[in-house]
Amino acid sequence: MDIVIVTTIIASLFIIIGVAEPLAARLRLPYTVILAVLGMMIGAGAIFFLRTDIIDALNPVSAAILNLPIRSNVFLYVFLPTLLFQATLGMNLRRMLDDWVPILVLAVVAVVVATLSVGYALAWVSSIPLVACLLIGAIVSTTDPSAVVSIFRSISAPRRLARIIEGESLLNDAAAIALFGLFMGFVMLGVPNPTLSAALGQFPMLIFGGALTGWVVAQIAVWVMSMFARYELAQISISVALPYLAYIGAEQSVGASGVIAVVAAGLTLNLTGPGRLPPESWVNLREVWDLLAHWAGALIFILAALLIPRMLEEVRVSDFALLGVVILAAIAARAAIIFALMPLLTALRISPNVERPYRAAILWGGLRGAVTLALALAVTESFRVPGEVKRVVAILATGFTLFTLLVQGTTLRMVIRWLGLDRLSPLDQALSRQVVAVALQTVREDVSRTTENYELTHDIIRSEAKIFGERLDDAVKSAEESGEILDRDRITLGLIALAGAERDTILESMRERTISARMSEQVLSHADRVIEGARTGGRNGYRRAANRTLTYGPMFRATVLLHNRFWLSGPLGALTADRFELLLSQRLILRDLGGFIDGRIRRIHGRRVAELLHELLSRRIENVEAALEGLRLQYPGYAEELERRFIRRTALRLEEREYTLMREDALIGAEVYTSLMQDVAARRAKAEERPRLDIALQRSELVQQFPLFEDLDKAALKRLGRALRTHYANAGDIVVTKDSPAKSVFFISSGAVELESAGQTWRLGRGEMFGQMAVLMQRPRRVEVRVMAPSTILALDETRFRRLLKRSKALQDAVRASAEKRGIDAAILAPELAQATPKH
Template sequence: MDIVLITTIIASLFLVIGAAEPLSARLRLPYTVILALIGILIGSGAIFFLRTELTDALNPVAEAILALPIRSNVFLYVFLPTLLFQATLGMNLRRMLDDWVPIIVLAVVAVVVATLSVGYALSWVSTLPLAACLLVGAIVSTTDPSAVVSIFRSISAPRRLSRIIEGESLLNDAAAIALFGLFMGFVMIGVPDPRLGEALAQFPVLIAGGVLTGWFAARLAIWIMALFSAHELALISVSVALPYLAYIGAEQMVGASGVIAVVAAGLTLNLAGPGRLPPQSWINLREIWDLLAHWAGALIFILAALLIPRLLEDVRISDFALIGVVVIAAIAARAMILFGLLPLLTLLRISPVVERPYRSAILWGGLRGAVTLALALAVTESTRVPLEVKRVVGILATGFTLFTLLVQGSTLRSVIKRLGLDRLSPIDEAMSRQVVAVALQTVREDVARTTEDYALTHDVVRSEAKVFGERLDNAVKTAEDSDHILDRDRITLGLIALAGFERDTILQKVRERTISARMAEQILLDADRLIEGARVGGRSGYQRAARRSVAYGRSLRLAVVLHARFGLASVLVRMTADRFERLLSQRLILRDLDDFIDGRIRRIHGRRVADLLQELLSRRIEMVETGLDGLRLQYPGYAEELERRFIRRTALRLEEREYASMREDGLIGAEVFTTLMQDLTKRRAEAEHRPSLDISLKRLELVRQFPLFADLDDKAVRRLNRALKFRYVSPDDIIVRKETLMKSVFFIASGAVELESTGQTWRLGRGEMFGQVAILMKNARRAEVRAIAPTTLLVLDIARFRALLEKSTALQEAVKDSCKKRGIDPETLLGDVKKTA
């Protein structure tokens, strides 16, 4: 084929892609539906001009269009990795984990159920063997990511609904393609009735192999990209190679799912990339991938749609009945999962609640597209598949795809509207009014400064100010309308606005490099949870999200147990260092929120709401400070190292700003600026390195390092080591309850505790003890002691403690100090102890 003609056709397709988007907006149809229609028209037109006798002038173009090398492998190896990889890069993974149960159910269980439902339904009404019917079921059971994601984003669906749909569409390709491979093998070797148990047993191998392949490929790519961090184009080039090598490696070398490998690689890069790559390079990488995915998604739809006229050439009247069976069986299987299994899982508290309107939208939003057509094309290309099976599979897959695109896709917007998912809730409407009022107030202040700076004509300023002032007064009056917004809703609105500003502040700090991009991912997740918590649960929802943001998660508690029981320290070191940096970053952000409450919230919602928000903010700051105090007591000095690192990064940011200003003012030339920036980049890389944290505990050395036992000889230390018992305590666990009779003294080897007694609170850290006063006074303990960090305690019984107290001067001094803090005469107490001894 003439290369000039091919180039012309491809360039023309890009013109079509450019025209399709404004056309879809004008016709109010999904972008992918417009692309599919254009592709069908082009393919039908090419066939028409080749067969008509009206003219031969367009025959070369028609032949070139129909001769384009459109094969199933082109879709699966060229376009699909791009679409999947970009979608994973754009995901909010940590938020998606909140709905991982419904996503997995829809991505795996629903695919299996749809495959079986369609397969057995076809076997009952057609003469096809069961293996071929199940093959059709596998082909039509996958929702297409390029169709689903683009449509749900274009109609501004609720965020949670979009997350569930995107997660399902990404992961169900792997399940469907794995089933397709299994049943395709049975059809080619002529097995009419496959054993489903053996087929489904290969699932875990395909998925696990794909996950491991994708993870390894991504980790290797991240390591290479980190080496190239100073060369942005090289870094982006490595990212382009990653999904293709992961897909090919999994499919051809490992024998696993290439789709899962690409998704795993994208998820790994999404999680690890922001912390290992320069922030601006990461932003540019994401933008490049957005463009590549836009082109790939559009081309895959147009090229796949070109095949539809050819696949439907041999359609018969009876085939329409079979298409109807496939449509009914597929929708029924999906409805059974959405309205049967998911509510049951919710009832069993396995899955979060998925509201009924959401489930209805998911049911109608299960669109098929290029992936389904590509799998059908793979069947028609095979020489080992019987001709009748080829014909029926191609027609049924194509007919079902057309139904989902033209019927479901074109009506999805109206279904969303009918379900009420396109309307703002009363809270959202009130919040939009608040945003307008706040924005107009800010604009008025900026316009006033501008008129003063430029000395504009007084009459013009006054006339425009009057018009603008009326608009602002109306907006503020609407925002303050008490008839429409209850006090409870005002508080909710204020909390949503506060959490939104917190999120914007985090992004600003990341751009300024005050907070690392790696840490920003975690605290941005906290901000998103605050927004959703306030939106759903008001004040209580916000407070729950706030407590969760500073609490010790299950993974950290598990790391503490692994370290305590098995000595595995690496995971705990990393997670503890992350917690240190996360709390410091949160404290930095929270201290910037006061001005927002006083400057904006107070003007819109009044003093009472602003004061309440200040109180909630103070509680959050107190929780963060408590967490930091616990870590400081547990690892003294480490917080200071992190704070020094923050100061160094801030200084480097300010230094960079000064160099840029001098360059813009012409004070330094390009050569000097480049040299300065290279040196700055080198120092910034050093400042980004986080100091190491030592959490190792060696029992005998630990006892020797206790200041309380400093004056004991080696023999006494070894004897004490044998007498001491280790006890591991998780954060928030109660160590000593009020009115409990003390039988032991506790020495803090690591961690921190909070002691509360008679309205007073003390915090104790590494090297300190508690319980000694109650034992020496022989009375019930009237204090409660709880851990505020993962804590390791050395426990000594009463008799050994009294014996040790007689021998250790350092221990006697420590007891005196603790008595003085509690207003007890230490000499009298210690004198009573000596008499008793």
């Protein structure tokens, strides 16, 4: 085909893409539905003009449109990696993890159930071989990411609903395409009735092989991109190559799922990119991918829609009955998962609750699109698939896609409205009226000052002031008629606003690089969680979400286990360093929020709410300070290094700002400015390198701070530091159980523990020890020791403790004092302490 004609057609398609978006907004229809309709109209028009003699002049254009080199591999190898990769880059992974159970249920379980339901239903009512029916089930079981995501964003659906739908539409492509590949192989081999075990036996290789391939390729790409820190275009170019190399490598070299490889690569870059790339480069990279995905999603819909008239040319009356079976089976399977399995998982406390309106919207939002059409096209292109199977697959897949787009897609907005998911709650409505009143009051004052500066005529000012005053009076009256908002609700709304201000402050700090790129995404995720907690649980939800940001997660506990059991301290050191930096960043952000409470929240919600928010904020700051102080006690030198690093980053930001102002004031030229900024960039890259936390070295520093060891010389302290074993324990952990053998003595480096024995309890803190009585008296322990706060505990075995006791007078005094405090007769310990008394 002539390259001029192809270029003209592609350019014309971009014009259609540009026109479709405002047209969809005007008609209040989903953007993808408009694209699909326009594509079908173009395809049908091309067939019409080519087969009639009305206007022969359009025959060359029609032929060119129908003969476009559109193949299934164009969709699967060119457009699909772009859509999947961009979707993973745009996901808030940490927020999506809150709903990972429903997402995986919809993305994997629902796909398998829909495939089997549609397959066996078709096999029951038709003479089509079972394997072909299962192939059709796999093709129609995947929701299309470009269709679903764009529609839910266009109707301003609730964020949690959009997250679940986006996560499902992103991940279920992998499961559906993997099943498609399995059943397509059986069809081409002529296996009429494959066993389910044979079909699913290859599934793990497809999934895990693809995930490993995508992860490896992404790690290499991130490593190369981090080497080009000062070359933004080079980084973006490498990111463009990443999804295609991952897809092709998995499909052609490993024999795994290319879709899974692309998703894994995107997730890896999403998690590691912000910490390895400069903030400006990461932002620009995301913007480039947003544009690429917009074009790819629009083109894949138009080009796929061009094929629909051709794929429906051989439709028969009996095919409509089969299409009805496919529609009913697919919707019934999805409904069974959403309304039966998901509530069951919630009842078993495996999954968070998904409210009934959300589930209804998820059911109706399962749209199919270009991915389904591309898979059907792949079947029709294979010469090893029987002709009747090709025809049925093309008609049923195309018909089902049209049903979801033209019926579900066009009515989804109405369903959302009917479910009430697009309306503000009564509380938000009342708040909005009050906000309007406060805002208009401020605007009136500003307009009054502005008109004075403009020196406008008094008649104009009076007429406009009258109109504006009437609007203000209406807003105040509406706010009064909406009823008084309860203090409890005002507190909730104030906390939501405060959490939103926290998020905005984080974004501003990210732009100014006050917060390191490594921590920015994690701090931002914590802010999102606090917003969600305040929105759903009010004051208690805000407090729980804020406390959750300070707790040790399962990953930290896993690294502690590795350290305590296998002496692998590297992962624990890295996560502890992350926690250090996270707490420093949180403290920096939270201290800037007091002004927002006084300047904004107080005006809308009043003094009482502002004072309460100040109290909650102060408590959060105290908790962060306490957690930070605990880490300082454990790692005193490292905390100082991180704070110095923060000061260096702040100084660089201020230096950069000064050079920019000098350039704007023409005090320095472009050449000097570029040279200075390059020097700042080099020093910034060095300042971003976080010092390594050496846990073994820090343990030696801790030993020197214990008052119990103050009379030991440096050599003895060094030997003791090597002999002590570090144990990390979280609040609630039991360090010592009753009746356990006494083999070690424990020293509290940081934190606190509670000892319980015979109905009595007492508490010990930093610098104190426990377990020495049972060791000296050579009997099983009679106490249970439970950790009260995250603690670092140093353990010393019995032999070394007795040896140390002989050398240290301070330790002997501490043992005697501990015995007296617990009511133990010192005479019982006298032989041991006598042996321990140093000889003169």
